[in-house]
Amino acid sequence: MRAALGGRDSSNDFSGGGLVELRSLRKAYGNQIVLDDVSFGLAPGQISALLGENGAGKSTLAKILAGAVVPDAGEILLAGERLKFDSPRDALNKGFAIIPQELIYVPELTVAENICLGRWPGRNFLTSPKQILRVANGQAEKLGFDLPLRSSMKSLSFAQQQAVEIVKALSRNAQLIILDEPTAALNNEESERLLDLMQGVARDGAAILYISHRLDEVFRACTDVEILRNGRLVYSGRVADTDPSQVISHILGRTEVAHHRPLREGSNGDICLDVRNLNRAAYPPVKDINLKVGTTEIVALYGLAGSGAEVIAESMAGLHRDVTGQVVVAGREIGVPSSPRKARRSRIGYVPADRKTQGLVPTMTVRESLSLLVMNNLSRFGFIRRRAERDFSRDLARRTLLRARSTDQKVSELSGGNQQKVLMGSRIAQAPSVLVLQEPTRGVDVGARVELHNLLRQLADAGTGQLIVTSDIEEAVIISDRLLVLREGRIVQEIIGPSEASQQAAIQAAGGVE
Numbered sequence: 001m002r003a004a005l006g007g008r009d010s011s012n013d014f015s016g017g018g019l020v021e022l023r024s025l026r027k028a029y030g031n032q033i034v035l036d037d038v039s040f041g042l043a044p045g046q047i048s049a050l051l052g053e054n055g056a057g058k059s060t061l062a063k064i065l066a067g068a069v070v071p072d073a074g075e076i077l078l079a080g081e082r083l084k085f086d087s088p089r090d091a092l093n094k095g096f097a098i099i100p101q102e103l104i105y106v107p108e109l110t111v112a113e114n115i116c117l118g119r120w121p122g123r124n125f126l127t128s129p130k131q132i133l134r135v136a137n138g139q140a141e142k143l144g145f146d147l148p149l150r151s152s153m154k155s156l157s158f159a160q161q162q163a164v165e166i167v168k169a170l171s172r173n174a175q176l177i178i179l180d181e182p183t184a185a186l187n188n189e190e191s192e193r194l195l196d197l198m199q200g201v202a203r204d205g206a207a208i209l210y211i212s213h214r215l216d217e218v219f220r221a222c223t224d225v226e227i228l229r230n231g232r233l234v235y236s237g238r239v240a241d242t243d244p245s246q247v248i249s250h251i252l253g254r255t256e257v258a259h260h261r262p263l264r265e266g267s268n269g270d271i272c273l274d275v276r277n278l279n280r281a282a283y284p285p286v287k288d289i290n291l292k293v294g295t296t297e298i299v300a301l302y303g304l305a306g307s308g309a310e311v312i313a314e315s316m317a318g319l320h321r322d323v324t325g326q327v328v329v330a331g332r333e334i335g336v337p338s339s340p341r342k343a344r345r346s347r348i349g350y351v352p353a354d355r356k357t358q359g360l361v362p363t364m365t366v367r368e369s370l371s372l373l374v375m376n377n378l379s380r381f382g383f384i385r386r387r388a389e390r391d392f393s394r395d396l397a398r399r400t401l402l403r404a405r406s407t408d409q410k411v412s413e414l415s416g417g418n419q420q421k422v423l424m425g426s427r428i429a430q431a432p433s434v435l436v437l438q439e440p441t442r443g444v445d446v447g448a449r450v451e452l453h454n455l456l457r458q459l460a461d462a463g464t465g466q467l468i469v470t471s472d473i474e475e476a477v478i479i480s481d482r483l484l485v486l487r488e489g490r491i492v493q494e495i496i497g498p499s500e501a502s503q504q505a506a507i508q509a510a511g512g513v514e
Helices: 056-067 090-092 109-113 129-142 158-171 188-203 215-221 244-252 309-316 338-345 355-359 366-378 384-399 416-428 445-460 473-479 502-510
Strands: 020-029 033-041 047-051 075-078 080-082 096-099 176-182 207-211 224-227 232-238 270-278 286-296 298-303 324-329 348-349 434-436 465-469 484-487 490-494
Touching: 020 056, 033 056, 033 075, 033 207, 033 224, 033 286, 047 056, 047 158, 047 215, 056 096, 056 176, 056 207, 090 176, 090 232, 090 465, 096 158, 109 129, 129 158, 158 176, 158 188, 188 215, 215 244, 224 244, 224 338, 232 244, 244 445, 270 309, 270 434, 270 465, 286 465, 286 490, 298 309, 298 445, 298 473, 298 502, 309 355, 309 434, 309 465, 338 348, 348 416, 355 416, 366 384, 384 416, 416 434, 416 445, 416 473, 434 445, 445 465, 445 473, 473 502, 484 502, 490 502
Parallel strands: 033 232, 047 207, 047 224, 096 176, 176 207, 298 465, 298 484, 348 434, 434 465
Antiparallel strands: 020 033, 020 075, 075 080, 224 232, 270 286, 270 324, 484 490
């Protein structure tokens, strides 16, 4: 097949020059075709973004390259040699390494032990902590990493854990590194550090396949872009030869809905959330925070890690008892909520940053998840009215544009974007006076991101104001009527009606740059 207009020919013969060649890869599960005739090449030093909506085939392609899935047809070649992977170990032995979004490591072992895991240094099957430390230190220094080698993996930040996984991959002389959503749980500063590291690894000769939903990162760090839609490669080309709007059109198969809401006045004068003199001494601290959210307004809080933005959101949800101050919801003074139950009773809807561990029960069905927090309204004499529950959940699924086989499908079987819609729907179900959201579109694809933003705008227009905490400055600008920038626990800047031109100013204010 030929790539979409404007890209390079995806059926080019890469023989002789490319490090890795994928030729006509196909994979199906029953009648569902997941990958269909996918071909492209990855050369040494190339950072190729692999983009597409959830369900487009990205994860399946990555698993094929990592040896975890066997394709039904097609070839993988390395420097002209046809490869056949029967297991992930086969792929590792050929220099193919994957760093998944959910990292795989032994939390109780040290950083050094994790780097050497499965390849213990020594002789005659004997090793020692000293030898392990020496080898791990040599690998880390060679790659320019400063890692706490004696610390346990569980004590590290997510960014440090990813760095360990990268050292582990490169210490195996990896020729192809697959990164799956590596910055989904990182703040801007950590993301920038990881992107710089990735570019350095590529300069040293490795090829990188970078799976991400973050277009700003793609245009910041990648050299090439491959776009999948419904299992087919619809675009393959140089990043320099395209732009974000074209990329989004290829991903969605249509022209994207405009990012920005129409210019408007913001709040109609009514206040749904009034936070007064919020303070916290423990780290991360907050100092004399005063803010208001109008009933038809979206206010974004943006700051670097440790700025206190997340503490403000979590305080509204009743997760911090060491925070002092006053909170007024829809004209009623409630104090700082002392528990999640009190926050809900005060009509504060809270969407946590981590949907898997804080927001959803994966084994529940969509129907159960959407109705969980309002079960009292759907029960009579202690028994659930099944018909009422079914009708209620179907209506919410329709409002949130949820894509599922039925409301009886398990949440764990949905894509990340649809899981996020279930999470938001369950909070909307409470008819809150104000919604407080942390990282509302983290780890979702471009199409779901647009739909979630549109949903939030509709809720604001209907009278549900929102306080959004996000480490994604692009999202903060796109979605908000007002943008508040935090640094060291204080609000240091307010931007009314933010635009793309506001991004640099917000980043500088968050980082303390004049």
